[in-house]
Amino acid sequence: MKGQVVKVISDEFFVKINDEIISCKERGKLRNLKTLPLVGDFVLIDEKKRVIEEILPRKNMIIRPMVANIDQAFVITSFKYPNFSTNLLDKLLVQLEINHIKPVICLTKRDLLTDLEYKKYQSIITYYEKIGYDVVLNTDILKIKKLLKNKVTVFTGQTGAGKSTLLNNLFPELNLKTGEVSLALGRGKHTTRHIEILDIGNIRVLDTPGFSALSFSNYEKKEVRDAFLEFKNYPCPFKDCMHDKETECAVKEAVSRKEILKSRYENYLYLIEDTKYSRRR
Numbered sequence: 001m002k003g004q005v006v007k008v009i010s011d012e013f014f015v016k017i018n019d020e021i022i023s024c025k026e027r028g029k030l031r032n033l034k035t036l037p038l039v040g041d042f043v044l045i046d047e048k049k050r051v052i053e054e055i056l057p058r059k060n061m062i063i064r065p066m067v068a069n070i071d072q073a074f075v076i077t078s079f080k081y082p083n084f085s086t087n088l089l090d091k092l093l094v095q096l097e098i099n100h101i102k103p104v105i106c107l108t109k110r111d112l113l114t115d116l117e118y119k120k121y122q123s124i125i126t127y128y129e130k131i132g133y134d135v136v137l138n139t140d141i142l143k144i145k146k147l148l149k150n151k152v153t154v155f156t157g158q159t160g161a162g163k164s165t166l167l168n169n170l171f172p173e174l175n176l177k178t179g180e181v182s183l184a185l186g187r188g189k190h191t192t193r194h195i196e197i198l199d200i201g202n203i204r205v206l207d208t209p210g211f212s213a214l215s216f217s218n219y220e221k222k223e224v225r226d227a228f229l230e231f232k233n234y235p236c237p238f239k240d241c242m243h244d245k246e247t248e249c250a251v252k253e254a255v256s257r258k259e260i261l262k263s264r265y266e267n268y269l270y271l272i273e274d275t276k277y278s279r280r281r
């Protein structure tokens with residue numbers, strides 16, 4: 001029987017078949033496989049033995065959070081508690097771009113900013129919109145519902161950013177547990193403990209446990225470069241320019257003209273220098 005993994009708790013896999021959820025222990029043949037089933041995976045199961053027999057080919061997967069077969073990701077980013085960081089935002093966007101998953105930037109806790117403080121973020125928000133991203137506030141409920149319609153959407157972001165709170169505001173029937181933010185640490189307390197696919201009519205969302213620090217697997221430097229979408233608007237004299245040490249570089253010129261956001265470029269340099277990213281061919 002074919003089904004989809006909708007939740008994993010330690011070694012128990014919850015597989016949805018039609019409208020029924022069957023709990024499976026992944027054993028059997030899969031034991032010898034390196035890949036474990038992920039939430040979102042389509043699998044073949046032996047209903048009697050309650051064992052997953054096969055993972056069907058994935059459309060895509062990401063590692064933070066570990067999920068498969070998704071259409072888009074809401075990158076939940078708070079202005080405060082935890083504090084806004086373009087570095088983290090760009091890291092998440094890069095990961096999603098590399099895996100061909102459409103990001104939507106969703107900003108939370110606008111109410112904790114004064115109008116003056118919010119104004120300072122306006123140019124950053126406009127910039128991300130200009131380079132092609134949808135940017136929404138977590139209070140834009142109708143807009144968000146429209147974006148979620150007929151899609152499988154993973155909610156990702158730091159612990160305490162407000163993923164579960166937003167899901168509850170969108171769909172009160174979910175009644176998800178939400179947590180305090182530790183004022184001392186300025187971050188959340190890892191309230192959501194497991195990844196789960198939640199179905200609300202034609203909308204499928206995945207609530208996930210937030211992270212406090214973010215590391216990635218290896219990416220090629222060129223993959224990272226190409227994930228900075230706006231760089232493509234600036235053709236450089238060197239066809240394969242890394243926009244780094246090269247003397248003539250249209251991207252660097254655009255940064256100095258303030259056409260490319262300085263933080264984007266700095267985060268880019270940071271990411272390609274990061275050893276985790278610098279796997280060489």
Ligand SMILES: Nc1nc2c(ncn2[C@@H]2O[C@H](COP(=O)(O)OP(=O)(O)OP(=O)(O)O)[C@@H](O)[C@H]2O)c(=O)[nH]1
Nearest residue numbers: 109159160161162163164165178179190191192210
């Ligand atoms: N002021 C304010 N507080 C918010 C907002 N959104 C969420 N919060 C608060 O932030 C805290 C953390 O929210 P959660 O929804 O639990 O955060 P989470 O992203 O699900 O966190 P994890 O499950 O740990 O990953 C809660 O106390 C929420 O009430 C917002 O827009 N404004």
Ligand SMILES: [Mg+2]
Nearest residue numbers: 163164191192
């Ligand atoms: Mg949560």
Ligand SMILES: [Zn+2]
Nearest residue numbers: 236241243249
């Ligand atoms: Zn260049």
